[in-house]
Amino acid sequence: MIALLIRDLRLAMRAGGGFGLGLAFFLLVAVLVPLGVGPQSDTLAKIAPGILWVGALLACLLSLDRIFALDFEDGSLELLVTAPVPLEGVVAIKAMAHWLVTGLPLTLLAPVLGVLLNLAGPGYLWLVISLALGTPALSVIGAFGAALTVGLKRGGLLMSLLVLPLYVPTLIFGAEVVKRGAEGLALATPLALLAGITAGAAALLPFAAAFAIRINLR
Amino acid sequence: MDLRVANLAVARGGVTVLQGVNFTLPSGRALVLRGPNGIGKTTLLRVIAGLQPAIAGTVTGAGEGVAYAAHADGLKTTLTVAENLTFWAAIYGEQVGDTLARMNLAELCDRAAANLSAGQKRRLGLARLLVTGRKIWLLDEPTVSLDTTSVALFGDVLREHLATGGSALIATHIDLGLEAEVLDLSPFRAKLSVKNGAFDAAFGDGFA
Numbered sequence: 001m002i003a004l005l006i007r008d009l010r011l012a013m014r015a016g017g018g019f020g021l022g023l024a025f026f027l028l029v030a031v032l033v034p035l036g037v038g039p040q041s042d043t044l045a046k047i048a049p050g051i052l053w054v055g056a057l058l059a060c061l062l063s064l065d066r067i068f069a070l071d072f073e074d075g076s077l078e079l080l081v082t083a084p085v086p087l088e089g090v091v092a093i094k095a096m097a098h099w100l101v102t103g104l105p106l107t108l109l110a111p112v113l114g115v116l117l118n119l120a121g122p123g124y125l126w127l128v129i130s131l132a133l134g135t136p137a138l139s140v141i142g143a144f145g146a147a148l149t150v151g152l153k154r155g156g157l158l159m160s161l162l163v164l165p166l167y168v169p170t171l172i173f174g175a176e177v178v179k180r181g182a183e184g185l186a187l188a189t190p191l192a193l194l195a196g197i198t199a200g201a202a203a204l205l206p207f208a209a210a211f212a213i214r215i216n217l218r
Numbered sequence: 219m220d221l222r223v224a225n226l227a228v229a230r231g232g233v234t235v236l237q238g239v240n241f242t243l244p245s246g247r248a249l250v251l252r253g254p255n256g257i258g259k260t261t262l263l264r265v266i267a268g269l270q271p272a273i274a275g276t277v278t279g280a281g282e283g284v285a286y287a288a289h290a291d292g293l294k295t296t297l298t299v300a301e302n303l304t305f306w307a308a309i310y311g312e313q314v315g316d317t318l319a320r321m322n323l324a325e326l327c328d329r330a331a332a333n334l335s336a337g338q339k340r341r342l343g344l345a346r347l348l349v350t351g352r353k354i355w356l357l358d359e360p361t362v363s364l365d366t367t368s369v370a371l372f373g374d375v376l377r378e379h380l381a382t383g384g385s386a387l388i389a390t391h392i393d394l395g396l397e398a399e400v401l402d403l404s405p406f407r408a409k410l411s412v413k414n415g416a417f418d419a420a421f422g423d424g425f426a
Contacts, residue, residue, distance in 0.1 A: 002308075003304075003305050003308030003309060004305075004309065007294070007297070007301075007305045010297065010301070011294055011296060011297065014296040014297070015296060016296060073290075074290055074291070074292055074293060074294065074295075075288050075289070075290025075291060075292040076290075076292035076293075076294070078269060078286075078288055078290070078292070079286065079288070079292040079306075079346075080309070081268075081269060082267050082268060082269065082284070082285075082286045083306075083309045083310060083350075084282055084309075084310060084311070085309055217269055217270070218269070218270040218271070
């Protein structure tokens with residue numbers, strides 16, 4: 001299992017692994033939005049939590065179809081299914097690897113981009129905390145979507161349509177945490193809900209995804 | 219452990235291709251599957267490997283004991299030969315040992331799999347079988363893109379596997395130099411009578 005995690009991380013870091021793709025997209029969003037909206041700092045401060053969360057979410061979405069599609073194409077997914085490792089564990093590990101190469105770097109980069117969007121001072125801490133709590137859910141839900149569409153040619157569009165509605169609660173509560181944090185309001189409720197979504201998704205969706213893969217490989 | 223297949227029916231794309239397949243594969247023996255293209259050799263192997271369910275019948279003795287080698291080798295092109303093999307060894311909880319040397323890949327161990335020729339990739343794909351530690355090998359056209367030397371090399375590896383109590387079910391048309399029984403799948407081809415029956419019922423005898 002550890003071997004699978006190491007392999008996936010190594011593949012992501014090697015040429016063509018798509019490691020920087022999400023980060024570059026996130027950077028572009030954060031740079032372009034102020035140019036499009038205009039330089040009024042209070043407007044930017046107001047929309048910053050939402051923009052940062054939407055940017056992180058879309059950046060995450062970009063690399064989702066790689067989770068299983070590449071392994072499907074070269075045959076290693078079939079071989080993993082016949083290997084003596086639980087497929088649920090394989091899904092969980094691959095979702096974790098996806099988070100380590102997208103969600104985690106996005107979380108670490110976000111405060112820097114917050115400056116570009118004039119995010120209010122107390123918001124930075126909560127931006128990092130909310131992304132750290134919420135992006136694992138994005139990876140796990142995304143792995144589920146990727147599992148549902150594995151084997152489909154050009155399944156990326158279908159997967160985005162499947163996954164986006166499932167991302168909505170994470171986006172709402174994540175952005176709400178940052179917004180309230182920036183304004184100094186109480187944020188325990190959205191934070192708890194955000195953590196709850198992540199915990200629930202991580203506990204349940206690997207089983208659903210493994211089931212979907214078994215059906216799709218038939 | 220013996221692999222027993224009893225009265226097995228398998229389907230590809232929702233159409234039953236083989237039915238009533240019976241055979242027993244004792245340890246130490248190899249069984250070669252023959253039959254024209256499309257008869258269902260790959261489908262049969264996939265069912266035994268547990269990748270898809272059987273329509274009818276039973277497979278016993280497969281369980282956790284089979285290693286499946288498909289058409290695709292499951293190689294990661296950006297990883298080196300050694301990294302690819304080490305990964306599969308770790309998944310199966312085995313050691314790589316002298317596997318690379320046995321498949322004549324030792325000189326290539328630090329090259330990226332992307333730079334291998336088709337035959338070298340195939341050899342690496344087959345080397346994976348050796349690090350599974352599994353007794354029953356399910357081989358789907360294992361000699362595709364191998365030259366005669368490599369076929370002979372793989373034949374030796376197979377013989378050694380059989381001599382140490384392993385067994386192999388092989389879909390191939392190439393002579394691997396094994397003392398293997400041959401099972402022709404043609405007699406098990408599924409009848410399409412159901413479809414014709416439905417046609418006759420709908421349109422009667424007068425419609426011809």
